[in-house]
Amino acid sequence: MTMRAVAGVMPLRPTAFQPSVPADFPLSTCESILPIGTLFASVAGQSLPIPKEKPNRILLIGDSGCRMDTTNLQNCEDPKEWPFASLAQLGADLSPDLVIHMGDFQYRDVPCSVSGKCPINAQSPWGYGWDTWNADLFTPAAALFAKAPWIVVRGNHEICSKAGQGWFRFLNPTPYSEDRSCNNASYDSIANYSPSYAVSLGGGSRIVVYDSANVSVGASVSDPNNNFYRQFVDAFTLAANTRFSNTIFTSHHPILGYSNPTSTSVPPGNVTLQGVMNEVMQKMYPAAAANSYYPDSINTAFHGHVHNLQTINFGVSNLPSHPATIISGADGVSLGEKFPVTDPPFYKTNLVAPGVEVNNMIWNNDFSFALLDRIEKSAFWKYTLYNKSGDAFAVCTQAGRQLNCTPTMGNLSPS
Secondary structure, three states: OEEEEOOEEOOOOOOOOOOOOOOEEOOOEEEOOOOOOOOOOEEOOEEOOOOOOOOOEEEEEOOOOOOEOOOOEOOOOOOOOOOHHHHHHHHHHOOOOEEEEOOOOOOEOOOHHHOOOOOOOOOOOOOOOHHHHHHHHHOOOHHHHHHOOEEEOOOHHHOOOOOHHHHHHHOOOOOOEOOEOOOOHHHHHHHOOOOOEEEEEEOOEEEEEOOOOOOOOOOOOOOOOOHHHHHHHHHHHHHOOOOOOEEEEEOOOOOOOOOOOOOOOOOOOOHHHHHHHHHHHHHHOOOOOOOOOOOOOEEEEEEOOOOOEEEEEOOOOOOOOOOEEEEEOOOOOOOOOOOOOOOOOHHHHOOOEOOEOOOEEEEEOOOEEEEEEEOOOOOOEEEEEEEOOOOEEEEEEEEOOEEEEEEOOOOOOOO
């Protein structure tokens, strides 16, 4: 193996929350590239799960850390309030070939004293060093790390002013360097963005990974030189590879999925990303309709960020058509406000994006996750949606850009 990042206490840098302390990493990080065809690998006697050329079962999770910030304090010692360890075990018991985590791994930003709610979490680590990464991710997810390799998507809690230093040490797939380490704030304009890349799933299916971590909700940035624009050009260029009949787009922030509801409305997906995507589409595909967001080669989109589970189908009446959306962001962090139960359903009266109407939707306002099983020898997938007890409450079968969903217990939108 080669050294990725040496152990040490990092210089104190500006952070999003106060108080702050220097990030302490008392262990070094090493890495090695496994050659294609590797059958066995181990480190210090610990066997490693080997990536499969064609994984047939994939676990989809996200937003798993325990929140400790200035406005919200979860009880990290209560498995009912922070159930990530039990959900990870449930996922491991399903024997996935691959795990996809949609971002936001680490949430323990400040000590409990800031919230005034001690003694809850009085002994919990906080800040952005190894102790919090270990408490929020590596210890509770140990069974999943032992079971399958992971694809990791960067969330907004992994930007440089939060847990970015640990992200680059432990999870980021590109080489570690001073300007891509989050150690020096003068490089944040580089380190807060990452190149898009693709991962083959075999059988004509693959994933394109997009880094949306540093985006904020707001108006479109009309600048072909901005980072998000360039990253979408790269992502859509990767998606144009005709060797693959089913491309899945992933980003932490939902594009054609709903944001956290409020007492008065259910906001659409991220407005900034929607605007930039539309601009990129008009540039790369001049004949694209005005409300296009994805090229035709992308059939499905995975996201996290919103602390619930959503599967959204846009049907065949939309012109242009849009890829089905799945949001899995309810694997431990405090849940978002519940989607309202209305007649007609809220998704019929709240547009998810300009010019985009939702045909049907399933959602779960509780802790949950999704499991993908390859449909026979095809490039498409069956999606089984699980609640926190490990019971399947719906099954969706993919056909191109469509998801055909059937409830297996309760109604289609359990609260």
